[in-house]
Amino acid sequence: MARPKIPLLSRDRIRTAALALIDRDGLPELSMRRLAAELNVQAASLYGHYPTKDDLLDDVARGIMARVDTSAFAAGDWRHGLVSWARSYRAALATHPNFVPYLAAGPGTREENLRAADAVHGGLITAGWPPREATLIGAATRYLVMGATLGSFSRGFVDDAHLYRDRYPHLDQAHLLRAKADEIDADSFELALTAFVDGLSLRYPPETATAERLS
Structure with a gap:
């Protein structure tokens, strides 16, 4: 045989x-x-x-980062571009949370990383953001995504009502969080992303905002 x-x-x-x-x-x-x-x-x-193992990890990182989509910046709307990029970024990382620390600390020399950074930075500058502000926005969005994928807040709780209710009166529903972790994780990310973009809109360069209103 x-x-x-x-x-x-x-x-x-x-x-x-x-x-x-x-x-x-x-x-x-x-x-x-x-x-x-x-x-x-x-x-x-x-x-x-x-x-080397680092060569392997870099290749794994390239495969994950290749799923991140920055194409929405091409339309010229920085808000849509930023939101679409952040959602795509989170989706790529959220399926492999154990690998996120490597992506967070790894070298910034991978083609996929640099291509994404170039698209984001270029899209923001084209929309009217000064280069320094564009850099800060890109970095802040990355922090938001990384933080949202490193771990789950809701899964940190256990299904034991008495553990929370008897000692922490404002956490009397905390035992229900774990069962709804996916929903809470997704909704909390969307809340943070929306608040972030809304806050950025208040800082948007006045000359660009005026031009948009007149167009």
């Missing part, structure tokens, strides 16, 4: 397995030896595709 075939090792297969391991066990648990065991190969086999 022929032996069952083991799928050929490829960068795509390695990357997929690495991300699955990180999603399941956390970023600190990833090692080339452990990943090789997951793939039923020797660790040396991985190095022909990725010379």
